[in-house]
Amino acid sequence: MARMIAVIDYRAGNLTSVLLAFQALNAEARITSDPDMIRSADRVVFPGVGAAGASMANLADLGLADVIPQVVASGKPFLGICVGTQILLDSSEEDGGTACLGLLPGTVKLFRPTSRSDKVPHMGWNNVSVVRPHPLLEGIEDNSEFYFVHSYYPAPSDPATVVAETEYAGVRFASVLGRGNLAATQFHPEKSGRPGLKLLENFSQWNGRHSGNGA
Amino acid sequence: MLSRRIIPCLDIRNRRVTKGVRFQNNVDLGDPIEMAERYCKDGCDELVFYDITASAEHRPIDIDMVRDVARSVRIPFAVGGGISTVSDMSRVLLAGAEKISVNSLAVRNPGIISEGARAFGSQCIVLGMDPVSTDSPACPSGYEITVRGFRERTGMDALEWARRAVELGAGEIVVNSVDADGTRQGFELKLTGMIARAVPVPVVASGGAGCAQHLADVFLKAEADAAIVAGMIHSGEFTIPQIKQDLVKAGIPIRMHW
Numbered sequence: 001m002a003r004m005i006a007v008i009d010y011r012a013g014n015l016t017s018v019l020l021a022f023q024a025l026n027a028e029a030r031i032t033s034d035p036d037m038i039r040s041a042d043r044v045v046f047p048g049v050g051a052a053g054a055s056m057a058n059l060a061d062l063g064l065a066d067v068i069p070q071v072v073a074s075g076k077p078f079l080g081i082c083v084g085t086q087i088l089l090d091s092s093e094e095d096g097g098t099a100c101l102g103l104l105p106g107t108v109k110l111f112r113p114t115s116r117s118d119k120v121p122h123m124g125w126n127n128v129s130v131v132r133p134h135p136l137l138e139g140i141e142d143n144s145e146f147y148f149v150h151s152y153y154p155a156p157s158d159p160a161t162v163v164a165e166t167e168y169a170g171v172r173f174a175s176v177l178g179r180g181n182l183a184a185t186q187f188h189p190e191k192s193g194r195p196g197l198k199l200l201e202n203f204s205q206w207n208g209r210h211s212g213n214g215a
Numbered sequence: 216m217l218s219r220r221i222i223p224c225l226d227i228r229n230r231r232v233t234k235g236v237r238f239q240n241n242v243d244l245g246d247p248i249e250m251a252e253r254y255c256k257d258g259c260d261e262l263v264f265y266d267i268t269a270s271a272e273h274r275p276i277d278i279d280m281v282r283d284v285a286r287s288v289r290i291p292f293a294v295g296g297g298i299s300t301v302s303d304m305s306r307v308l309l310a311g312a313e314k315i316s317v318n319s320l321a322v323r324n325p326g327i328i329s330e331g332a333r334a335f336g337s338q339c340i341v342l343g344m345d346p347v348s349t350d351s352p353a354c355p356s357g358y359e360i361t362v363r364g365f366r367e368r369t370g371m372d373a374l375e376w377a378r379r380a381v382e383l384g385a386g387e388i389v390v391n392s393v394d395a396d397g398t399r400q401g402f403e404l405k406l407t408g409m410i411a412r413a414v415p416v417p418v419v420a421s422g423g424a425g426c427a428q429h430l431a432d433v434f435l436k437a438e439a440d441a442a443i444v445a446g447m448i449h450s451g452e453f454t455i456p457q458i459k460q461d462l463v464k465a466g467i468p469i470r471m472h473w
Contacts, residue, residue, distance in 0.1 A: 049338075125217070125260055168217060191291050
């Protein structure tokens with residue numbers, strides 16, 4: 001299984017766009033929920049759309065709740081997207097409080113806008129401001145806009161894991177997180193035009209090392 | 216800052232993009248994939264495709280076209296027309312669309328909104344509405360919902376319908392003014408503003424865009440989250456980068472890296 005990207009299917013939304021983006025990059029990606037295929041992949045994408053509670057339950061049903069920490073520990077490049085990112089943290093406020101995978105220290109919080117014009121979900125294009133350089137953001141102009149759709153946001157407790165930030169509804173939240181071989185975005189790079197495709201291209205060539213923090 | 220979105224609308228008839236005024240006198244404008252690619256290159260923020268003859272011809276949506284669009288563009292797009300069931304929605308989403316727009320179908324069967332939202336999430340379900348101004352006391356907002364391409368009035372109040380659709384699970388509302396559609400004289404600011412202030416989900420203004428100032432007006436005066444453009448760019452009279460530059464000058468947050 002040389003140079004294969006496994007896109008984890010845990011019944012958490014539509015994976016077509018992720019697959020099409022990698023196809024556009026001529027990178028071999030496969031949608032799979034098979035633990036062996038995920039373990040043997042060259043790199044792993046953990047996407048997701050939907051609720052944290054249902055996502056965690058699906059992972060458990062599919063026998064993947066242990067596979068993800070193993071894959072992250074193995075050192076291979078790992079990319080969380082949207083809800084896939086959120087459930088990497090310790091817990092989420094969603095669904096009355098959901099215990100998550102705990103691969104990044106911190107919690108996931110609900111946007112509580114004080115202004116009527118800040119609608120929830122946060123949906124559309126917003127700026128991503130780099131806090132510290134990361135191989136996934138190479139060649140992407142600082143403050144480029146990416147496409148977001150989410151009502152909850154990651155609030156990591158270790159500032160060293162914050163790679164980039166975005167402002168919405170009165171909070172400045174971590175929109176890109178990273179620690180060692182683990183990287184994660186709150187936005188959808190697969191739907192974010194050229195900057196998003198560049199990020200996925202960087203991921204498809206990344207060796208999983210990250211000089212700077214906790215690597 | 217969250218950007219205000221500019222969304223080209225492509226009306227599809229027999230796999231060609233067409234444009235008419237008030238759904239009449241349709242003229243051929245080109246190939247949908249080529250046009251979608253061009254608008255993406257120009258920096259559009261999202262696209263919407265309406266298969267305008269699917270319902271009238273009682274056929275399902277052209278799913279191959281949806282697939283071809285998904286292969287060609289890397290930004291979100293919505294699809295409407297020819298969708299009548301949750302399984303139709305599922306096919307469209309699995310083909311790579313981000314959102315489904317329901318309009319006449321939702322008026323006939325409001326439950327489809329909740330079914331779709333439960334199955335795929337509210338962010339996937341867009342309610343499109345075609346309101347027309349009215350004096351009817353049944354419509355206190357002053358606007359009445361029409362269906363079937365403006366051909367039929369429903370007696371439903373537009374503002375009330377918007378609120379109800381959001382309660383049912385619609386994640387976005389497209390307000391397509393029958394009075395303004397195709398006129399290029401500016402958006403319907405009054406109703407768009409009423410709805411944008413009344414619902415907690417994004418509101419997309421549609422119908423009447425003729426110059427950048429019209430977009431600035433609907434963003435600033437009516438608090439729209441996004442605006443649909445069609446004729447003004449299809450004709451080549453304006454380009455998306457020109458419109459975006461004018462909006463930036465007007466102080467509106469706009470996506471400028473693409």
